[in-house]
Amino acid sequence: MLPIQRLEELMAIMKLPQRPMPKFSGGTCIEYWEFKHAFxxxxxxxxxxxxLKLETLLSAYTGRAKKSLRACLQIEDPRAGYKQAVAFLEERYGNKQAYVQELIGMVVRGLAVRTDDIKGLEELADDLEIE
Known part of the structure; x- marks a missing residue:
């Protein structure tokens, strides 16, 4: 008989969404933050x-630093390995100041939209949507 905790873990695994897992290839700060929130x-x-969280994170990341992330698998405690991998990605891609600068750049470089252009305003709002 399996311990209760193991049964709860198996149930949680079975309830994971069947939709595609978000991927991140090491692109822009905006892409990282979108990936981070979805993951x-x-x-x-x-x-x-x-x-399982660590293995899933490793399979979702396709960037150049994958070798550095794989080193987190060698950490004996899986929780510590997962936390180290998350911290590594955050340090490398999670610069909040760069993120804000990218968002400001999107607004500044965005197309000029007239106040009576409903479709244009909707597209601008969609482009600027932040989770």
């Missing part, structure tokens, strides 16, 4: 083993 909602907050 956190789908996997980070799920009551699943940290080893």
């Amino acid at each position: 956190q909602r789908h996997i980070g907050e799920a009551p699943i083993p940290y080893a």
Whole structure:
């Protein structure tokens, strides 16, 4: 018979969304923050083993620093390995100041939209939507 905690983990794994996992290839700060929020909602907050969270994070990241992330698998405690991988990505791509600068750049370089251009205003709002 499996312990209750293991049964709860298996149930949580079975309840994971069947939609495609977000991917991140090491692009812009905006792409990182979108990936981070989506990953956190789908996997980070799920009551699943940290080893599975780490493996899922590694499979979702396709950038050049994958070798550095793989080193987190060597950490004996899966929770510590997952936390180290998240911290690594945050340090490398999570610069909030650069993120804000990219958002400001989108507004500044964006197309001029007239106040009576409903479709243009909707597109601008969609482009600027932040989670």
